[in-house]
Amino acid sequence: MPALIEARGLAKTYRLGRVDVPALRGVDVDVQPGEFVAIVGPSGSGKSTLMHLLGCLDTPTAGRYQLDGEDVSALAGKRLAQVRNRKVGFVFQTFNLMPRLTIEENVALPLKYRGGVPRKERKRRAVAGLEHLGLGHRIGHRPEELSGGERQRVAIARALVGEPAILMADEPTGNLDSKAGGEVMRTFEALHAAGHTVILVTHDPLVAERAERIIQIADGQVVA
């Protein structure tokens, strides 16, 4: 089976004033479909930068990145936004739900940005996604009425609604207590068991242990 993610010599250098700051210095990453991978490393190690590049939020300064058979390293702007919308589902540490929208409206957002999905269909898929994650009873509520764990599961439903190739989570348990964090991790495991590809960025070794494979980053390089 071809690799879902195939990154070679991925590098990112930020320019701060007159100084070039290398955040990532040539990283090779392969992820197979259905894998559950954790990217770990201390803060400032470049793990977030790696996730941004793999998630098509940013473009590498050097290297080649093939995502689901498509070379995306040279894409930018609107084309990159489209790839993001179709191939990647994001889960953030702070949930990043729109406070003014109901949870099903939040979940439907990626379909809205995709365009061409009728309103009814968007709503149907959002509701199905929420029910699948055990949030059916919360439909019609706004994020502020939900607990942290529930909010993160709404965010996961939003990440999944567009049927992306990869699910990317950046410290998904960072803002949760251990009970809610445990629930969220079980959700990821269940998704992995159902065949989803999950990439998780964390600095918490206990969280990373739940993954199948750990990619350790330090000083912008893969160390293990």
Added chain:
Amino acid sequence: MNVFESLLTGLDEARRHIGQTVLALLGIVLGTASIVTVLALFGGQAALTQQYLAEVGGAGTVIVGDLPQSPTPDARALASDRLTYRDAELLMARSRTLDAFAPGWEFYPRYQANGRTFTGQVMGTLPDYARINPIIPMAGRWLSDLDIARRSRVMVMGWKFADSLFDDAANAVGRLVTIDGKQFTVVGVLEREEFYFAAWEDNALEYRNERAYIPISTAFSQFTNHDGLSFMTLRAREGMVGQAVDEIRSLLYAQHGVEDFEIRPSGSFADGDSAEFMLLFNYIFLVVGAVSLFTGGIVIANILLASVVERVREFGTRMALGATAGGVFTHVLAEAMVVTLLGGLLGLALGTALTGTVGYLMQLPAVVTPAIATLAVVTSAVVGMVAGLYPALRAGRLSPVEALRYG
């Protein structure tokens, strides 16, 4: 990003910053209201002026008069007979652009009738005068070609003179009136002419009720030995005013040898003081309106900038979910336009109410036409667009990574 959601977020943002929004809305509302009111009054005033001009001679009317003589006239100027009846005959014979000719000579004799005496205006003219001016006999008839040919001693009286001499204007027909010792028979009385620019103003056409008309041939033969004219009222053929002015100028110049006359096509009449006052009043209101709109726009731009900075992470998230830079730009712009459109609609309502009140109190014809309403709403939307442009550009230019990292 669909329009409806932008609208809702826009309204919601407005609610979250209710204090500033009220201020901004106030600016937009007052600005729009003031502009709507002014345009409505302006339109009413313009319609009124058009109406007045039609009363004193509608489109196509050309009035020719003597220019004041120079204090040091040259030989040519001295040799000119000035405006005469011969000029009128020349135009009647030669003009290809005119279709009505009403030369006029006015003088101020003593009227004697029914035991009363006073001094007032008499105008000698031709029947054509009634084709150019709204002359409507309320009793009797108007001057005829036969009156001209026979130099009849007949008179058509303006309403006011007839009314004050004979107690009731309609009674005047058939009565005798002596002017400067010559007896005339009243053959007609005209309808009263009235025109009010505003409720507090006098009848702008009252002077037309205070005169009598006699055949110009009679006037020359009975009261004078010259054929000089006070004016010529002419009417150009449909759409030929420009050519008529040129033709009159060249024909009269050939006759006079010097340009000692002035030609005024309709529309070039100076408006009264009242109109000028209204114009000034209108400009002040327009400026106030524009300033209010501008201020409202600045406040809205400020609110939006604050809201964009506050919501950087939200925009980052939207981009991560697949929103394009253009989508985010449109989103912010739509929010701005929602607020100003709301202000524009409220302003339109306020302006309509204001127009009604001012129009009623000042007895002015003022109507908020669909064109004015459209203009008001479009203007407020444009203010929103301009105000939202910079905040929207800033939001659209965010890089997703930096936006997500923010705050």
